[in-house]
Each structure stands twice: as C-alpha cells, then as structure tokens.
Amino acid sequence: MLATRSFGNLIRAAGATRLKHTLPELPYEYSALEPVISREIMSLHHSKHHATYVNNLNVAEEKLVQAQSKAAETSTLLSLLSAVKFNGGGHVNHSILWCNLSPCKTEPSCTFLKAVTQDFGSLENMKNQLAAASVGVQGSGWGWLGYNKQMKKLQIATCQNQDPLQATTGLIPLFGIDVWEHAYYLQYKNVRADYVKAIFDVANWQDISARYDSAAK
Ligand code: MN3
Numbered sequence: 001m002l003a004t005r006s007f008g009n010l011i012r013a014a015g016a017t018r019l020k021h022t023l024p025e026l027p028y029e030y031s032a033l034e035p036v037i038s039r040e041i042m043s044l045h046h047s048k049h050h051a052t053y054v055n056n057l058n059v060a061e062e063k064l065v066q067a068q069s070k071a072a073e074t075s076t077l078l079s080l081l082s083a084v085k086f087n088g089g090g091h092v093n094h095s096i097l098w099c100n101l102s103p104c105k106t107e108p109s110c111t112f113l114k115a116v117t118q119d120f121g122s123l124e125n126m127k128n129q130l131a132a133a134s135v136g137v138q139g140s141g142w143g144w145l146g147y148n149k150q151m152k153k154l155q156i157a158t159c160q161n162q163d164p165l166q167a168t169t170g171l172i173p174l175f176g177i178d179v180w181e182h183a184y185y186l187q188y189k190n191v192r193a194d195y196v197k198a199i200f201d202v203a204n205w206q207d208i209s210a211r212y213d214s215a216a217k
Contacts, residue, residue, distance in 0.1 A: 020058045023051050032103035036202045038187050053090030060084045089162035102204035109209035119154040131196045134177040146171025147215040172215040175208045
C-alpha cells in the first residue's frame, strides 16, 4: 500500500514539474541529403511525422499523470502506457536518426572500425548484414546496429513499429534505418532495398563512431 501511494506521489510530482518534449531541429537543411533523400520526404518526415510523435507523447504523458492521480482502471493505464511507448519510441528513434545522417562525407573512427572488423569481418559485411535485416523487416519498423555492453559486441537487430531498441533488446543504438514507408515511398516507391542501399551514402560515420565510443566506455 505504501509503495503504491509513493509511486502515485512520484508520478504527481513528476507531472507538476515535467517539461514538455520538443521537436529537435534538424542539423541540416531539408534538401541537404538530396539526391539520396528528397527535400519533400525530409520535410514531411521531420515536421509532420516526428512532430506528431512528440505531440502525442506529451498528450499521453499528461493523460497518464491525470489517470494515475485518479487511480484509474488498470486497462486505462495500460492503453496510455502503450501510447507513451509508441510515441516515445518514435521520438527517441527519430532524434537518433537525424544525427545518424549527414550531407558531409564522414569516415568511421579507428576504434569503431576495429570493433566492426572484429565482429563482422569488414565494414562492407556489416553494411550488408544491416541492409539485409532492414529490408527484411515485415511491415513497419527499424533496422539497427547496436552495442551489446554485456558481451562487448556490436550486433544487428530489428524492431517492429516504433519499439525503441534499448528498451526492447538491451542493445545501445548506434545507427538506425527507418523502414517505415513514410521514410522512402515518395521517392523509392515499393523498392525498399534501393532506399536502404542508398542510405549508406549519407550515413554520418562520425556520429555513429561517437555513439560507439560512449557506449563502449
Ligand atoms: Mn520515420
């Protein structure tokens, strides 16, 4: 009983001081990744899709705080938690995605390249495996290169919908490929494989290497 009341108080306290999530600015122009990703796709993807995840996350969190303070039905809490997971995942995933991409040619760091070579044989092999996993996602989801801190290994994984990599698999996200149709359909139509292959031309290896360094620390 005490534990339940403390949890309620914690949620209420968090609600009182909680800051709203905001849409992060893109670190480049909407047209910067052309011809790999068109201005139209980037604009819609960031200002509509990502913005909607942020707005819906704020709404779901607000409702969750209110429901908790009214000791709402468990089924109500569960549906709100599901909305928090979906929209929170969308916000987390896209916030990583924008930084994973760059209009500038970048190179993987020596330490990251060494880890990739150790776990995959070569950078090419890793890219091929990540591409195959991403293309193979059924329906909407993400392909990821992640870091397994327990095994000290780089691993490839996929997630459905907006399930966030770390909360779902324990892997620390380094590089995500968004294979929702909204990420490529206007330009690549139904040919997801061409989009996934092209995405490596705008991969920000500097950002991916930095995420590896901080994950492996
Ligand atoms: Mn997306």
